[in-house]
Amino acid sequence: MTVQTIGEGLAADEGALYARVQQFYAEQVALLDDLRAEEFAATFTEDGVFAPSPSVPAAHGRAAIAAALLAAHERRFRSEEVRRRHWYNMLRVSVRPDGALHTRYYTLVAVTRPWNPVPDIGPSSVVEDLLVLRDGALLTRERRVVPDHLSF
Amino acid sequence: MTVQTIGEGLAADEGALYARVQQFYAEQVALLDDLRAEEFAATFTEDGVFAPSPSVPAAHGRAAIAAALLAAHERRFRSEEVRRRHWYNMLRVSVRPDGALHTRYYTLVAVTRPWNPVPDIGPSSVVEDLLVLRDGALLTRERRVVPDHLSF
Amino acid sequence: MTVQTIGEGLAADEGALYARVQQFYAEQVALLDDLRAEEFAATFTEDGVFAPSPSVPAAHGRAAIAAALLAAHERRFRSEEVRRRHWYNMLRVSVRPDGALHTRYYTLVAVTRPWNPVPDIGPSSVVEDLLVLRDGALLTRERRVVPDHLSF
Numbered sequence: 001m002t003v004q005t006i007g008e009g010l011a012a013d014e015g016a017l018y019a020r021v022q023q024f025y026a027e028q029v030a031l032l033d034d035l036r037a038e039e040f041a042a043t044f045t046e047d048g049v050f051a052p053s054p055s056v057p058a059a060h061g062r063a064a065i066a067a068a069l070l071a072a073h074e075r076r077f078r079s080e081e082v083r084r085r086h087w088y089n090m091l092r093v094s095v096r097p098d099g100a101l102h103t104r105y106y107t108l109v110a111v112t113r114p115w116n117p118v119p120d121i122g123p124s125s126v127v128e129d130l131l132v133l134r135d136g137a138l139l140t141r142e143r144r145v146v147p148d149h150l151s152f
Numbered sequence: 153m154t155v156q157t158i159g160e161g162l163a164a165d166e167g168a169l170y171a172r173v174q175q176f177y178a179e180q181v182a183l184l185d186d187l188r189a190e191e192f193a194a195t196f197t198e199d200g201v202f203a204p205s206p207s208v209p210a211a212h213g214r215a216a217i218a219a220a221l222l223a224a225h226e227r228r229f230r231s232e233e234v235r236r237r238h239w240y241n242m243l244r245v246s247v248r249p250d251g252a253l254h255t256r257y258y259t260l261v262a263v264t265r266p267w268n269p270v271p272d273i274g275p276s277s278v279v280e281d282l283l284v285l286r287d288g289a290l291l292t293r294e295r296r297v298v299p300d301h302l303s304f
Numbered sequence: 305m306t307v308q309t310i311g312e313g314l315a316a317d318e319g320a321l322y323a324r325v326q327q328f329y330a331e332q333v334a335l336l337d338d339l340r341a342e343e344f345a346a347t348f349t350e351d352g353v354f355a356p357s358p359s360v361p362a363a364h365g366r367a368a369i370a371a372a373l374l375a376a377h378e379r380r381f382r383s384e385e386v387r388r389r390h391w392y393n394m395l396r397v398s399v400r401p402d403g404a405l406h407t408r409y410y411t412l413v414a415v416t417r418p419w420n421p422v423p424d425i426g427p428s429s430v431v432e433d434l435l436v437l438r439d440g441a442l443l444t445r446e447r448r449v450v451p452d453h454l455s456f
Contacts, residue, residue, distance in 0.1 A: 015167025015319025018326065022170065026244040026257075083300040085258050085276050087241045089391045090330040105330075106389050108414060108423075110260060110276045112300035117275035119260075119300070123421035124389050124414045148387035148416035148423070167319025174322065178396040178409075235452035237410050237428050239393045262412060262428045264452035269427035271412075271452070 010133070011095045021093050021103060021131065024138040029086045035073060037066040045132060049142045055150055083112045085119075088127075100141065101131040107145075123147045162285070163247045173245050173255060173283065176290040181238045187225060189218035197284060201294045207302055235264045237271075240279075252293065253283040259297075276300045314437070315399045325397050325407060325435065328442040333390045339377060341370040349436060353446045359454055387416045389423075392431075404445065405435040411449070427451045 010017050024043075031040040041062040044050065050065045051058035052072065059068040091105040105127055110119040130142040162169050176195075183192040193214040196202065202217045203210035204224065211220040243257040257279055262271040282294040314321050328347075335344040345366040348354065354369045355362035356376065363372040395409040411431055414423040434446040 013167060013320070015171060015317060015321075015323045016165070017167075018323035019167045019170035019319060023244060026242040029242050030244075030256075081304055083276070083303060085242075085278075085300070087258065087260075089241070089393070090333050090389075092327060092330040092334075104334075106391065106414075108391075110258075110274075110300075112274075112276050114304040115301055117299065117301045118272075119274050119276045120422075121273060121425060122414075122416075122423050124387070124416050124423045126389075147421065148389070148414075149419055149421045151387060152385055152418040165319060167323060168317070169319075171319045171322035175396060178394040181394050182396075182408075233456055235428070235455060237394075237430075237452070239410065239412075241393070262410075262452075264426075264428050266456040267453055269451065269453045270424075271426050271428045273425060 011099075017095075017101075018091075018093055020138065021101065022091065024131070025088055025091075028140070029088070032069070033084050033086060035070070035084075037069045038062075040069060041066040044140045044143075045134070048140055050140075051142075051144045053145060053147055053150060058144075081114060085110045085112075096130075099132075101129075101138075103127075103129045103131060123149055126151075163251075169247075169253075170243075170245055172290065173253065174243065176283070177240055177243075180292070181240070184221070185236050185238060187222070187236075189221045190214075192221060193218040196292045196295075197286070200292055202292075203294075203296045205297060205299055205302060210296075233266060237262045237264075248282075251284075253281075253290075255279075255281045255283060278303075315403075321399075321405075322395075322397055324442065325405065326395065328435070329392055329395075332444070333392070336373070337388050337390060339374070339388075341373045342366075344373060345370040348444045348447075349438070352444055354444075355446075355448045357449060357451055357454060362448075385418060389414045389416075400434075403436075405433075405442075407431075407433045407435060427453055430455075 028043045031043065044062055044065055046062060048062065048065060049058050049060055050068065059065045087108045087110065089106045091103060094102050096102055107125045107127055108121055110121050112119045125145050125147045127143060127145050129140055131138050132141050180195045183195065196214060196217055198214060200214065200217060201210050201212055202220065211217045239260045239262065241258045243255060246254050248254055259277045259279055260273055262273050264271045277297050277299045279295060279297050281292055283290050284293050314324065332347045348366060348369055350366060352366065352369060353362050353364055354372065363369045391412045391414065393410045395407060398406050400406055409431055411429045412425055414425050416423045429449050429451045432448050433444055435442050436445050
């Protein structure tokens, strides 16, 4: 596997870089929202870190990330049928000196239940990621989520 | 009218393509939210298809699309005065082999009534469009909306 | 200080222009949401205008903008601890003949209180800005906000 920095070409094209990150998130979030836990975990680097809240330990590595995702979902929804949709907003992307991308964005989650057109919305969070380019594709090396209600 | 594929030039510029689609949606949604039904319908191809829900028949052609929009609004709000705002998120854009664009995105609708600063929000839906370029402008050839609460 | 029009180079790159505006808003909104009033005001031109609602007088100049922001926050939240997150959507960007950028977008505000994962969401507004490029950076020359509930 070739590890590339973002710096070569893409970083120079501000429009392409920003669009690439948005497309990456749109594809990654579809896996998250469909609870395809292993495919979601595969969008992280093999040694990726996922810290969904300051109040729980971070998951290290793809197997731990997939397991944490499933456990959190079962804890919250049990066997209840829901459609979850993560929304991202106010995305900032910056290229670090080492060639990794640092991103920061707001999130909200809309949760819909059968036959009820009114979703539950929340929590509101701030997320920071480190993204790297491997074999031409973006991967998440680290994600740290701070839910606003736990940030005081 | 010249029918063009997206492939020529624009598809090669990932940043421009993504921005162009976002601008197209921002302009199209203003017509939708202002209930300018005929102008909204004119953002579809003449043989455009609009399927606002799996539970109702799709509208075929601009006249049917405009009529369906007005009928749905009257059914839901009657003569009540509201401001509707459609929000889109997590947009994916891909160029198909035939040069059309396939898009997929989440939507929510915020509905505000006079003097009440708290909008009603919902439903949450997933939308898939086919877009084509005609005379340099994007048009929607097909839109299929699946509201989450009807997706189980 | 060099005053530049957007026209030189950036306007010709539709993807870069749209991304640049989105990044500008993401940075500006972080200052707004953190209530860093003077830094927020410094993202306006020195003679900038901020009209947060048709029902109140517009603030003219950076000192007035910073003061108006703090006063509005105190009026609404007093000493209550909250996290505010402004969300923007359906952004339209157009280059005017004089080289300034005109933008139009929807906004919502999510307000979270300690330990409560359910944010208050609202009001829904439509914002129009004029942006100019100074010394290579975007600044807001004018912002006019129309909350939907006051727009009837």
